[in-house]
Amino acid sequence: MNQFVDYIEMEIPAKPEYVGIIRLTLSGIASRMGYTYDDIEDLKIAISEACTNAVQHSYKSEEGGEIVIGFGLYKDKLEIMIADNGKSFNFEQTKRKLGPYSASSTIDQLSEGGLGLYLIETLMDEVRVLNNSGVTVFMVKYLNGERVNHDTTISNNETN
Structure with missing residues (x-):
């Protein structure tokens, strides 16, 4: 397994006015x-969709909360995780929980917010979604621009 060259993690309030900060960070x-x-x-659109989905659907308006965004920088790709449960995550451990890609769980199984996730899947090379105590969206974009896998996996795990 390739180890990332650098890792950056940010935590923002689950409010729409902070999505632009993530877009600017990703752009840099x-x-x-x-x-x-x-x-x-394409990356900016995908991360905007994922963050906006988290802002709109993860917390009740009076509850508040945070979104955690992790960027794994590799020589040949960028991996991005967006978690809407507000808890920091171990990048490699969370990535392993997402498991292998599978055609058995497709984007068609999405309900609310499914169109945004369909757009993310179209723009990114790999997309996985983990529904646990919150939602984690994992996205990969390769530097060479070649799509490795077009499948999206959605996991509903109640265990760690």
């Missing part, structure tokens, strides 16, 4: 890594 990271303008735009 992707630019530094050498992504093309078009790939950076």
Whole structure:
């Protein structure tokens, strides 16, 4: 298993006005890594959709909460995790929990917010969703722009 070169984690309030900060951060990271303008735009749309979905659906308005965003920087790809339960996560451990890609669980199984996740899946090279005590969206974009796998996996795990 490749180990990331750098890892960046951010925690923001689950409010729409903070999604732009994540977009700007992602833009800087992707630019530094050498992504093309078009790939950076795709990344920004995908992360905006994931963060907006978390803002809209993860917490009751009076409850508040946080969204945690993790960026795993590799030589050949960028891995992004967005968790709406507000808890910090171990990047590698959470990635292992998501498991292998499977055609048996598809994007068609999504209900609310499914269109946003469909858009994410279209723009990214890999997408996985973990429904546990909150939702974690895992996305990968390769530097060379080649799509490795077009399947989306959705896991409903009640265990750690």
